[in-house]
Structure formats: C-alpha cells, structure tokens
Amino acid sequence: MARRCRPVVNAVHTWRSHCDPLDRLTPFGWRGGLIVILGLTLLSFLLCGYFIVYWRNADMDFMVVYNALALNDGGKRAFFDHPADLTILSVEAWFRLLHQLRLLEAWTLSAIPPASNGPSFDAAMTSAVRAARVAALLTATGLLFLFAALARRIGGDLRVATCGVFAFAFSGGFQMHLRILRSEMIAAGFCIAALMLLIVAARRATIYRPLLVGLAAWLCVLGLQNKVQAILLIAALPVLVIPFGNSASASVGFWRSGSGATLAATATAALGICAALLAWPLAAAGLDPVAASAAGLKPLLLGRFGTYQIGLAGWFVGWTIAFAGIWRVSLLETVAAMCALVIGASLATLTLYIQYDVTALVVVFNPIEKMLMYVDAPDASTSVQGAAGLILTGVLGVLKRYTFVLFTSPRPTVFLTWLIFPGIILAWRQCKHQVAVQAAFMMLAAIAIDAIGVRRGLKLEYFVFTDPLIILAGMVLLNELADMRVSRWTFPIGAALIGLHVGISQAEPLKMALKRSGPESICEWRPTYMPELSLPWCALR
Incomplete structure (x- = not known):
C-alpha cells in the first residue's frame, strides 16, 4: 500500500491575516x-x-x-x-x-x-x-x-x-x-547573483533566456578573477539549477520553430566563436606549463595543466543538455544558451587585458592548483584521491560547526540549518519532493564547499560563499511549506533567529x-x- 503524504494545513482557515507570523x-x-x-x-x-x-x-x-x-x-x-x-x-x-x-x-x-x-x-x-x-x-x-x-x-x-x-x-x-x-x-556576490539569475531563467522560459545564461557566465568569470575559490561555487551551479525547472520551463514558441530561432541560434554561435577566439590568447598564456611552473603550481591531473579545465567545460555542457532533456528545452535554444555561455565567459576573460599580468592569468586559469598550494594536505595537489580527501575529511568538521555546540563560530546562519534539515524531511513527507530536492541540493553544495574551506580553518571571510546557499534553501522551504509559516512557533523562532543574526554577526x-x-x-x-x-x-x- 502506498504511503500517504501528510496533509498540509490550510493557512487561510487556520489563521486570520492579521495574525500571520x-x-x-x-x-x-x-x-x-x-x-x-x-x-x-x-x-x-x-x-x-x-x-x-x-x-x-x-x-x-x-x-x-x-x-x-x-x-x-x-x-x-x-x-x-x-x-x-x-x-x-x-x-x-x-x-x-x-x-x-x-x-x-x-x-x-x-x-x-x-x-x-x-x-x-x-x-x-x-x-x-x-x-x-x-x-x-x-x-x-x-x-x-x-x-x-x-x-x-x-x-x-x-x-x-x-x-x-x-x-x-x-x-x-x-x-x-x-x-x-x-x-x-x-567573487561570492557575483556567483550567487549568477545562481539566482539561472534559477529565474529555469523557472519560466522566455525568448531572452539564453541572454540570462550569458549574463550568469559573465558574472561567474568576473567573480573567479577576483577570488579563485569561486570555482567551487561555479562548478556547483548547473547541478543546483536542475531541480528548479518545471512545466513552465519548456521553450517558448519562438525557439521551437521558424526561421527566427534558427537565425538567432546561428548568430549566437558565430558570436560565440568570435568571442572565444578573442579570449584564446589569454587562456593559452594562463595554461602555459612554463608560466604555471614558474608560479609554483603543480598540475592536478595526468601531469599536465589544462586537463581538468576541459572536464569542467564538459561538465557544464552535460548538465545543460540534461536540463534541456528533462524540462523540454528545444535544440535551438539549448545551442543558443551554450553559445551565450561562451560569449559571457569570453567577454569577462577579456577584462584581464585591463591589467595584463601573466602570473595573474596563471592563477585564474588554474584555480584549483592555486588553492591547493595553501591547504595542509601535500598529496592533494598531485592526485585526484588527495583532492577528494579534502572533502571527505572536511565534512565532519563542517557538521561539527553546524551544530554550533561542538564548534562555535561567528556564523548565525548555522542556526538556520537546524530548521532547514527538518524542513527538507517535512517537505518530502508532504510529497513536495521537488522543493525538498531544491533545498537539499543547496545544503549539499554548502557542505561540500565548506568542507574544502575547513583545510584553511573555514575562516569567517569564506562564509560569504555558502551562507547565501543556506539562506536560499530556507527561502525555498518557507515559500512552499504553508503550515510551517503559520505555526504558533513561527514567530518566536523567527524572532530568536533575528536576534541571533544581529548579535552573533x-x-x-x-x-x-x-x-x-x-x-x-x-x-x-x-x-x-x-x-x-x-x-x-x-x-x-
């Protein structure tokens, strides 16, 4: 016998508007x-x-x-x-x-x-x-x-x-x-803005959706140029966006047929090729093994620089195709979106000409190698197993910090996690599976990114990368769980959280x-x- 979902309390009949917490x-x-x-x-x-x-x-x-x-x-x-x-x-x-x-x-x-x-x-x-x-x-x-x-x-x-x-x-x-x-x-502000733009684009299709994808790519690369640690959040974006698709995500009529869509996709592809060609000299200089070695970097994979960067490109392409397949995005719009991504990333890369410096190029195009220079795991910079070990050994440290009791920190968002994890379970039991997955993916990404940061003490300055993910997870749940919003405990818990945020911050x-x-x-x-x-x-x- 199939399990029944818990009924959702009708907020309209439970509380009058002036009593809404x-x-x-x-x-x-x-x-x-x-x-x-x-x-x-x-x-x-x-x-x-x-x-x-x-x-x-x-x-x-x-x-x-x-x-x-x-x-x-x-x-x-x-x-x-x-x-x-x-x-x-x-x-x-x-x-x-x-x-x-x-x-x-x-x-x-x-x-x-x-x-x-x-x-x-x-x-x-x-x-x-x-x-x-x-x-x-x-x-x-x-x-x-x-x-x-x-x-x-x-x-x-x-x-x-x-x-x-x-x-x-x-x-x-x-x-x-x-x-x-x-x-x-x-760096974090731009990448979080890119994520939020992609969520908006994922939820409702418009004729301009590829433009939003390009804008998000532009923001991400600019963020990466400011702080290479942003690569962790950037890599998580396509996975985080997938659950936000819905029936309204299918391509609008313009992208499904007609010469206009073909012309737009072709023009976007041509612009993408031109932008990539303009940015290629910068990429070549940044991935030059001589310059990278001079900067003290060691290749992460196969003894060569530029290997995992190709894998990252394939990662983004793969998840873009997956989103298109799951949420019925047309081929022409998918092509236009991927080309817009290339355009946005290339245009942002061209800003490196403003203050051209080969060492800076090496840092931007080899972000993980640069990050691994500052962790207390010497083997992590030379092997995939060592790099993966950073997450595995850091997860426990993150969870200890999220308890606040086992490891105190000046981070008030840890108290939100005390509500988000039960909220995910509650959403799932109410058969709001998509909402539960959206919040769960946000939290998993935050834990994974923080786990890497544990190797450098997970300093207060790094919280700005993952705090927004925790906050967005809470917003998603609060928007959908009507009975949680009108509970008699909502106001006292909310007031306590406001006080904790002001005080601890x-x-x-x-x-x-x-x-x-x-x-x-x-x-x-x-x-x-x-x-x-x-x-x-x-x-x-």
Whole structure:
C-alpha cells in the first residue's frame, strides 16, 4: 500500500491575516524593511569599522590600498594571489573620484609620506584606508540590493524575500566584508547573483533566456578573477539549477520553430566563436606549463595543466543538455544558451587585458592548483584521491560547526540549518519532493564547499560563499511549506533567529574594534605584496 503524504494545513482557515507570523516578523514591509536593514548595516559600519585604526585589518586592506595607490601613480600593481582584479580597480577608481572632488589627497603612492615621518604617514594612510573602507561598504551595499532584487523574483512572498535579505545582510561573512577590503565579497556576490539569475531563467522560459545564461557566465568569470575559490561555487551551479525547472520551463514558441530561432541560434554561435577566439590568447598564456611552473603550481591531473579545465567545460555542457532533456528545452535554444555561455565567459576573460599580468592569468586559469598550494594536505595537489580527501575529511568538521555546540563560530546562519534539515524531511513527507530536492541540493553544495574551506580553518571571510546557499534553501522551504509559516512557533523562532543574526554577526566586528594589540605582523610579506611602501613599525625591526 502506498504511503500517504501528510496533509498540509490550510493557512487561510487556520489563521486570520492579521495574525500571520510573517507579518509580525516583517512589520516594515518590503521597502521599509530594506531601509531598516540598510540603516542598521550603516550604523554597524560606523561603530565597528570606519573609525578603527588603519592597520587593524592590514590583511588584505594594505594589499588592496597599495595596488590602488600604485595604479593611480601610473605604476604597475604588485602580485596578488587572488588576484582581486575588480576589488583593486574599484578602489583605484574610487580614490581617483574622491581626489577629483578634493576629498582625498593620499590617492597615489607618491602622495604617501615616507615611513620615517610617522605622524604624516599615519595621517595619509588613515585617510586612504578609510576611503577604501567606504568603497567596501558601497560594494557590499550594491551586492545586497542585487541579492534583494533577485530574491524578490525568486520568492513568491515578499515577506519571505525580506527575511532572506535580512539573513544575508546579517550573515557573518557579509558583515565582516562590509568593513574590510577582501576579494571574497565581489567573487561570492557575483556567483550567487549568477545562481539566482539561472534559477529565474529555469523557472519560466522566455525568448531572452539564453541572454540570462550569458549574463550568469559573465558574472561567474568576473567573480573567479577576483577570488579563485569561486570555482567551487561555479562548478556547483548547473547541478543546483536542475531541480528548479518545471512545466513552465519548456521553450517558448519562438525557439521551437521558424526561421527566427534558427537565425538567432546561428548568430549566437558565430558570436560565440568570435568571442572565444578573442579570449584564446589569454587562456593559452594562463595554461602555459612554463608560466604555471614558474608560479609554483603543480598540475592536478595526468601531469599536465589544462586537463581538468576541459572536464569542467564538459561538465557544464552535460548538465545543460540534461536540463534541456528533462524540462523540454528545444535544440535551438539549448545551442543558443551554450553559445551565450561562451560569449559571457569570453567577454569577462577579456577584462584581464585591463591589467595584463601573466602570473595573474596563471592563477585564474588554474584555480584549483592555486588553492591547493595553501591547504595542509601535500598529496592533494598531485592526485585526484588527495583532492577528494579534502572533502571527505572536511565534512565532519563542517557538521561539527553546524551544530554550533561542538564548534562555535561567528556564523548565525548555522542556526538556520537546524530548521532547514527538518524542513527538507517535512517537505518530502508532504510529497513536495521537488522543493525538498531544491533545498537539499543547496545544503549539499554548502557542505561540500565548506568542507574544502575547513583545510584553511573555514575562516569567517569564506562564509560569504555558502551562507547565501543556506539562506536560499530556507527561502525555498518557507515559500512552499504553508503550515510551517503559520505555526504558533513561527514567530518566536523567527524572532530568536533575528536576534541571533544581529548579535552573533556583530561579535567579530566588535572584537576587532575593541582589540588593543599593536599593528598586525605583516612585515614578512611586505616585500612581495607592497615592495615600494615601507611601514614605520617594520622599519624599526
């Protein structure tokens, strides 16, 4: 006898609208909620960010500021492992704008007084670092509004979207990146935006869907250029998108027949070939074995560079075909989407010409080899088994962190997992299998990516890559589980989560603001990352 699904409580007959817990949790509405979130975020930035002494977050503040100052002075940027292209260029442009508005004098390297003149050096660096922190605030705010706009498209209920935006804004990773110059914020923000765009495209077919695929590819490659760790999230995207298809995902009439579809697919293919040819010299330089070896990288597979990159390309093609087959996407639209993906990725790659550097190319085109240079598993950089071992040995560490009891961390989203895992089971028992799979895939991806990060201590800065996945999983479940939304426990649990997010997300910023130790120990890496900038406390050693 087939098992019956649990009946879903009818929210309309159970609660009156004015008693809805979600209304009580989002009393300011959508726009008002965004204003409140932004106001609290700005307050946190001012109290525990902007006014902190300039050398408190030297890693990576100094690296980014130095490169921006050097570029504005007409020089070349120093080597940066990440390589943080967009972060550096945005700070460079911000410094130039502030100087033109006569708000910043220390906007070039030559404008920084020598380290021997301590007070003048401190004043100049303070103004430069504080200006850069404002750039970090603006970047994070822009990405927050991008997340909000896409969350509104994904979530059917604006109250659920508001809760998701709040959870993202007060996640540990976002709050940390709000006030320091790190490359992860742009990388993760762009890749999460790409995922949300793909979810929107997967749920409802339009004539412009290949354009959304191309835009997502463009965002992903730009994110990868800012932080190579983004490759883990990028590789997970096609798998995460598959469960979001439905009956409305089938191609619209334009892509099913007619000369217009054939012409559009042919034109997209031609543009894809042209874009790939333009980007190929960059790829060839990045995959050059001599340059890669000079950068200290070791090939991951078969003793050759570029092997797994071909596999990744096949991975994306395979999952694209799988989506088309499952959700009845026409051949012409599938071809156009794959070509749009090539166009978007190639156009983003061409931005590497802005600050051409062979070492940076090597880092971008060999992201996994670069990542494995910094893990505590020497065999992982030379074998597939070693690389796979990173996940297997890291999963336990991730699950311990998700308990919060066995391993505490300044990450309030771990408390969402306490509800998401039971929510997945509840959705499955209610025969909402697709919703359960959507949330489960999000959580599995978050666990896998975090498992790799465990090898580097799963630092707070890395949470920004996986916190959004956990939040999206919660939004998906909350949108569909009506009885969970109107339960008498929804409001007290929701209120507790709001309090935990605000409190725990501010723990690390407050800790940094109250820290009383001297300048960070950065003298050992200054010659590599800031060769033309001396520091007063390093000169005294």
